[in-house]
Amino acid sequence: MPELPEVETIVRDLKLVQEKTFSAIKVQDPFVLRQPASDFIHALKKQRIKKILRRGKAIVVELSSGKFLVIQVMMTGQLVINAHPDKHTRIIFSFSDGSSLLYNDQRRFGQLRVVKDLGEINYFNILGHEPFSKEFTPEYLYEVCQRSQRPIKNFLLDHTVVAGIGNIYACEILFRSGVSPKRPVSKIKKAETLIIHQQIKAVLDEAIKYRGSSMRNYRDGAGQKGKFNQLLSVYAKEGELCQQCHEPIVRMVQAGRSTFYCQRCQK
DNA sequence: AGGTCGACCTGGCAGC
């Protein structure tokens, strides 16, 4: 899905629908719901949106009933305000003031549901620290690294370790840190975890400022693409020359997913 | 028990 910066951008854009009240919900494709459509509609109708926040890569909409609408957009989900429905529109939310919000999802991996308690969704129970929380310290990162032999790339993708980092930003963070994606985390020195910790925050923060990266499907709440692509150094740049040493960027597969890196700059 | 892999879906693109 959209990773942390993209979901954060969507959540910020959704401030526009805060305080609005759902008047109608049209389920075009119940496949994306994790409960019967009638339950979903019933739980939302006439509810006012109190607050919208992000946890990991999930969007949490707090309703006036005290329940939560949870949206995981996964790879291709979009939430777009006041747009025209198309063939990928799965849910149409209408508000009492005449405005609307569409949930579009090409691949239908996304999931929506209304719950009383976030603990009903296991994702929230196992999620690690948020990168921008005070709990996410260099000491924490170093300590969890000691307990594993996995390559650092796979480790950064593990949302039970740290929430919100996906394939694009894991690659970029490691490039900026000068650390090879293959390095077993237990072999990473304390000074290096300090740099990686710093780069996690720096890369994600910068990507949020640029409203995320749009490789293919990602769009913000207004239906616009993110602009961080132009600042990517390695992701999807196989064969292009490293901006630092001019060696070609290499692609390899780790845990079934593409990793892009510079063999000379990342040790 | 930690870690990896395939499945879940649809569609775009490269190569033949």
Add this chain to the structure above:
DNA sequence: TGCTGCCAGGTCGACC
């Protein structure tokens, strides 16, 4: 043009 195979931002459960 049309087919095949590969690839894609995530997550979970099965399996080693």
